[in-house]
Every structure is written in C-alpha cells, then in structure tokens.
Amino acid sequence: MSLSMTEDTSQSKTYRVWDRPTRVFHWINLLLVLSLMFVGLIMLFKSEIGITGLAAKIGLKELHTVIGYLFAINLIIRLVWGFFGNRFAKFTGNLPKIGAIKQYQTALRAGENPQYLGHNPTGKLAVLVIMLILTVIMATGLIRAGTDIYYPPFGAAVTQYIAAEGVDATSIKPYDKTGVDKAKLAVIKPYKSLAGTVHLYSAYFLMLLIVLHIAGVIIAELRHQPGIISAMFSGKKRIVGTPLDK
Ligand code: HEM
Numbered sequence: 001m002s003l004s005m006t007e008d009t010s011q012s013k014t015y016r017v018w019d020r021p022t023r024v025f026h027w028i029n030l031l032l033v034l035s036l037m038f039v040g041l042i043m044l045f046k047s048e049i050g051i052t053g054l055a056a057k058i059g060l061k062e063l064h065t066v067i068g069y070l071f072a073i074n075l076i077i078r079l080v081w082g083f084f085g086n087r088f089a090k091f092t093g094n095l096p097k098i099g100a101i102k103q104y105q106t107a108l109r110a111g112e113n114p115q116y117l118g119h120n121p122t123g124k125l126a127v128l129v130i131m132l133i134l135t136v137i138m139a140t141g142l143i144r145a146g147t148d149i150y151y152p153p154f155g156a157a158v159t160q161y162i163a164a165e166g167v168d169a170t171s172i173k174p175y176d177k178t179g180v181d182k183a184k185l186a187v188i189k190p191y192k193s194l195a196g197t198v199h200l201y202s203a204y205f206l207m208l209l210i211v212l213h214i215a216g217v218i219i220a221e222l223r224h225q226p227g228i229i230s231a232m233f234s235g236k237k238r239i240v241g242t243p244l245d246k
Helices: 020-044 054-084 098-109 121-148 155-162 182-224 228-234
Strands: 004-008 012-016 236-240
Touching (some): 020 054, 020 182, 020 228, 098 121, 121 155, 155 182, 228 236
Antiparallel strands (some): 004 012, 012 236
C-alpha cells in the first residue's frame, strides 16, 4: 500500500501522495514543454524576428527536435510509470468519471469542500486530457522530425523510401532535392503536412490547457485545498477532515 501517514495533529493530517517519479516527471516536463514552446514560437515567427537563412531554419528545427527527444523520453517513462507507480500515479486510479465530476461540482456549489488525497474528479479529467495531448504532440513531432529533417526514429526509413534509384539514402539532406525521387517525396508530403498541422494545433491547445491548469491549481490552492502546489514538490498533502479517496 503506497499511502502512508507521516504526521498527525488534531486539525489536519499529512499524507504521502505523489511518488518521486511522478514529481520528477512533472517538473522536468514543465521545463521541457516551456523550452519547446519557446523554440517552437521562434520557428513560427522566424521571419518576423529576422531569421531568414535555410541553415538557421534547419538549426532551429534540429534544436527543437533534440529537446523534443528529452520530452519524449520523460513522457514515455511517465506513461510506463502509470502502470507501476503508486495508486495516485497509476492510470487505473485516475480515470475521470462523469458522475463523480458532477457530484464534486454540485458539492462545491453547495459550499462544501470535499477533500481528496489524489486528484479531485475535475483534476482527473484535466490530467487525462493533458496526457493525451502530450502524447499526440510527441507522436506528431516525431513523425514531423522524420519527414521534415530526416531525424530518428523515422528519418532513416523516410530517406530510404524517397532516395532515387541508385542513390545512397544517407546522402539525402533536408530541404535539398538532390538524389530524391520527386514522386515518392509527393507520397510522403500529405503525411508530413498532416503531422505538422496536428502538431501545431495540439501545441496551441496545450498552451490553453496550461493556462487553465495553472488557474485551476491556484484557485484550488486558495479556496479549497491549501498546499496542493507545494505537494508537487514534497509529495505530501496536508488534509483537514477525511479525504474521500482515502
Ligand atoms: C509540448 C511539446 C511541444 C511543443 C509545445 C511544440 C511546439 C511546436 C511548435 C509551436 C512548432 C512550430 C510549428 C510550425 O512551424 O509549423 C513545432 C514544430 C516542430 N516540432 Fe514541436 N513541439 C513539441 C514537441 C515536439 C517533439 C517531442 C518533437 C520531436 C521530437 C517535435 C518536433 C517538431 C518538428 C520537427 C517541428 C518542425 C515542423 C516544421 O516546421 O515543419 N516537437 N513544435
């Protein structure tokens, strides 16, 4: 059993909730997502900020992709941990339920303050949507990296496919049609475009989710459950009364 009580006062109890891998994932993910957004926005507005050369354009994509690998590794570890972690890290314990969300919202409107050790029912929905969108961004980013700048894990297969008859696939360079079979390049193009569009709109959607997430956490911290922000650092939550998911 992962839950352990570490402190007991007459007013409140402190519980160990978020395990170390969950906390480490959260903060590394935050840093990497911010870095990816920063480089991604520079890529989007490069002309406006005076970046015009092809080498610089490709360099930005390579930088974004290398940070993207770290993001992908961190996310994959977290997804795997979702099967092995403590009950607050596991996916099985964190799936949102419409009935529970309605009940929670009704209780809040009635002036009650239900307490949870793990995520509250609305928080579970937020976490699921964020995890799904991060996974979509990871998958489309990797496809785009493979089809646009021929980076792993799909780049080698793409260059093998588009190399003209008798051309060494490793000689094919991004944004250079030398040695490329144009008909095969045209076959790849719709997949590349689709991945790019989904990647971009998912990134915009994620930015919106981040704003909502931060607003939700601040409101919860101030009105309902003081200490939830520090809990993502310490792993411990201090709760007054009996948590509903004890
Ligand atoms: C939360 C994570 C991420 C965010 C917020 C993000 C954001 C962005 C943004 C805003 C762009 C510019 C889109 C454009 O120029 O059309 C972009 C492009 C790109 N991203 Fe990401 N990205 C993320 C993760 C990744 C990952 C994990 C990879 C792969 C390892 C990746 C690979 C790429 C590539 C190759 C492009 C260039 C697309 C192009 O301009 O043709 N991204 N990303």
